[in-house]
Amino acid sequence: MIIQDLMTVGSQREIAKNIFEMKLTGKLVGEITSPGQFVHIRVSDSFEPLLRRPISVAEINPEKNEMTIIYRAEGRGTSFLSEKRKGDTVNVLGPLGNGFPVEETTAGQTAVLIGGGIGVPPLYELSKQLTTKGVKCIHILGFESDQVVFYEEEFAALGETYIATVDGSNGTQGFVTNVMSELSHDFETFYSCGPMPMLDAVQKAYVHKKGFLSFEQRMGCGIGACFACVCHTNENATDQAYVKVCSDGPVFPAGVVQI
Amino acid sequence: MNRLAVTLPGLELKNPIMPASGCFGFGKEYGNLYDLSQLGAIMIKATTEEMRYGNPTPRVAETASGMLNAIGLQNPGLQGVLTNELPWLEKFDVPIIANVAGSETADYVEVAKQISKASNVHALELNISCPNVKCGGILFGTDPEIAKELTAAVKAVSSVPVYVKLSPNVTDIKAMALAVEAGGADGITMINTLVGMRLDEKTGKPVIANKTGGLSGPAIKPVAIRMVYEVSQVVNIPIIGMGGVTCVQDVVDFMSAGASAVAVGTANFVDPFICPTIIEQLPAKLDELGIDHISELVGRSHRV
Numbered sequence: 065m066i067i068q069d070l071m072t073v074g075s076q077r078e079i080a081k082n083i084f085e086m087k088l089t090g091k092l093v094g095e096i097t098s099p100g101q102f103v104h105i106r107v108s109d110s111f112e113p114l115l116r117r118p119i120s121v122a123e124i125n126p127e128k129n130e131m132t133i134i135y136r137a138e139g140r141g142t143s144f145l146s147e148k149r150k151g152d153t154v155n156v157l158g159p160l161g162n163g164f165p166v167e168e169t170t171a172g173q174t175a176v177l178i179g180g181g182i183g184v185p186p187l188y189e190l191s192k193q194l195t196t197k198g199v200k201c202i203h204i205l206g207f208e209s210d211q212v213v214f215y216e217e218e219f220a221a222l223g224e225t226y227i228a229t230v231d232g233s234n235g236t237q238g239f240v241t242n243v244m245s246e247l248s249h250d251f252e253t254f255y256s257c258g259p260m261p262m263l264d265a266v267q268k269a270y271v272h273k274k275g276f277l278s279f280e281q282r283m284g285c286g287i288g289a290c291f292a293c294v295c296h297t298n299e300n301a302t303d304q305a306y307v308k309v310c311s312d313g314p315v316f317p318a319g320v321v322q323i
Numbered sequence: 324m325n326r327l328a329v330t331l332p333g334l335e336l337k338n339p340i341m342p343a344s345g346c347f348g349f350g351k352e353y354g355n356l357y358d359l360s361q362l363g364a365i366m367i368k369a370t371t372e373e374m375r376y377g378n379p380t381p382r383v384a385e386t387a388s389g390m391l392n393a394i395g396l397q398n399p400g401l402q403g404v405l406t407n408e409l410p411w412l413e414k415f416d417v418p419i420i421a422n423v424a425g426s427e428t429a430d431y432v433e434v435a436k437q438i439s440k441a442s443n444v445h446a447l448e449l450n451i452s453c454p455n456v457k458c459g460g461i462l463f464g465t466d467p468e469i470a471k472e473l474t475a476a477v478k479a480v481s482s483v484p485v486y487v488k489l490s491p492n493v494t495d496i497k498a499m500a501l502a503v504e505a506g507g508a509d510g511i512t513m514i515n516t517l518v519g520m521r522l523d524e525k526t527g528k529p530v531i532a533n534k535t536g537g538l539s540g541p542a543i544k545p546v547a548i549r550m551v552y553e554v555s556q557v558v559n560i561p562i563i564g565m566g567g568v569t570c571v572q573d574v575v576d577f578m579s580a581g582a583s584a585v586a587v588g589t590a591n592f593v594d595p596f597i598c599p600t601i602i603e604q605l606p607a608k609l610d611e612l613g614i615d616h617i618s619e620l621v622g623r624s625h626r627v
Binding site: 065066068106111112113114115116141157281282283284285286287288289290291292293294295296304306311 | 352392
């Protein structure tokens with residue numbers, strides 16, 4: 065169920081350049097049903113900045129009612145958020161949307177998790193849940209440069225992890241697709257989150273595989289009421305078929321959303 | 324005595340608070356969060372004769388204390404609304420105000436005729452002020468004579484009272500209000516959004532795909548208050564005021580300016596519980612102001 069919760073900041077730290085990891089405690093955590101769901105955060109108590117910020121959930125600890133979010137402080141809203149300190153409260157609406165289907169990969173199978181930049185965080189909880197049930201996870205994570213790489217060791221602890229950076233300062237030089245083309249393993253499913261061109265490339269490369277993509281789109285309400293975040297779907301592309309990223313997604317089976 | 328109850332043409336409101344059209348979908352999303360029967364009324368998203376996909380994305384952009392939107396009247400069309408959306412709302416004890424949009428008189432008339440027969444639709448809100456569609460909408464909302472004719476045409480076929488939603492994007496809002504009153508409008512709702520634009524910091528190009536969008540949120544409240552203040556002094560039909568309402572004080576301000584009821588728009592996106600929160604806080608506000616019934620506030624800004 066979607067609730068509005070005044071969550072308490074447990075910690076906040078900059079884990080890479082302008083990339084912040086924040087731990088939040090509150091009963092909202094108990095409502096999260098799948099990795100890849102997101103929360104909608106009011107970064108100030110006033111109406112300036114006005115809108116909430118949608119941020120994906122990177123890790124949950126239901127026993128402690130704690131969740132971790134990882135975000136890039138780049139605009140006004142996220143910069144405000146990065147100023148929150150331990151003990152501060154944050155107004156959080158969530159959990160929102162439908163996450164990655166963990167059940168689509170069974171124990172003993174292999175899943176490839178491909179993330180780009182600030183699309184990487186939700187893959188962490190996904191990998192934790194997949195590996196816990198006995199799925200072998202291979203992580204391919206793309207970043208601009210080594211300065212903004214995060215959670216490399218955390219992912220490595222769960223499975224094979226390959227990094228790609230545009231400038232070659234960490235791992236393979238280039239994009240996640242450069243790593244993908246070298247990958248010798250076979251796998252059953254893929255899960256991906258990142259910028260639209262990356263999702264497009266991943267989808268095209270693995271067209272015969274079962275996969276799930278998490279989309280990002282400018283949002284208003286986050287609950288499906290405002291129609292800001294609609295995307296055309298591929299079935300009936302000439303017609304008016306659409307999905308809302310916030311409430312129908314943000315995760316869709318590969319091929320559903322027109323990229 | 325219900326201190327919050329307000330009676331308007333076609334509408335017995337248990338309180339004067341309602342979500343504004345376009346900010347509440349057809350109610351389902353909010354119906355999952357709270358009991359919609361708490362609301363005074365619901366202004367549902369605009370309905371056009373045919374289904375509309377709307378504009379390309381990005382469709383929204385945040386601005387200082389506000390936001391721009393150019394959704395483009397996306398909606399399932401008249402038959403979709405009649406078949407799927409309105410019946411779902413029947414389980415709530417709340418009057419529906421159906422927002423009617425079109426691109427020519429014939430569309431407005433057809434939608435108005437049919438949707439006004441739905442059992443839970445107690446009033447129509449004629450949308451002559453959407454800034455985000457290429458034809459229709461805003462054209463009807465900026466020429467007094469055309470607005471008057473459209474109002475009369477819709478009035479002639481509607482089974483319920485007709486409210487006309489005015490655009491602030493005009494030189495003389497009073498002339499528009501008088502024109503729709505002369506056309507037979509039972510009430511006025513105001514204001515719709517102000518046409519605006521935001522440029523991308525890096526590229527210098529408009530952020531919104533439609534280039535321009537409608538500005539809403541707290542930033543526009545002073546404009547809305549001024550217009551309600553002006554219009555309420557020249558017309559004899561009631562006004563449902565809106566534009567940047569986020570709290571109980573804003574409701575008091577709109578009613579003081581001359582509105583008989585108040586709609587909450589953009590604030591629903593920020594705090595989905597904003598309408599029931601405001602409703603709950605109203606009685607204490609009346610106590611604080613030392614008044615018995617909320618209608619005593621109406622027009623006190625210009626009352627002699």
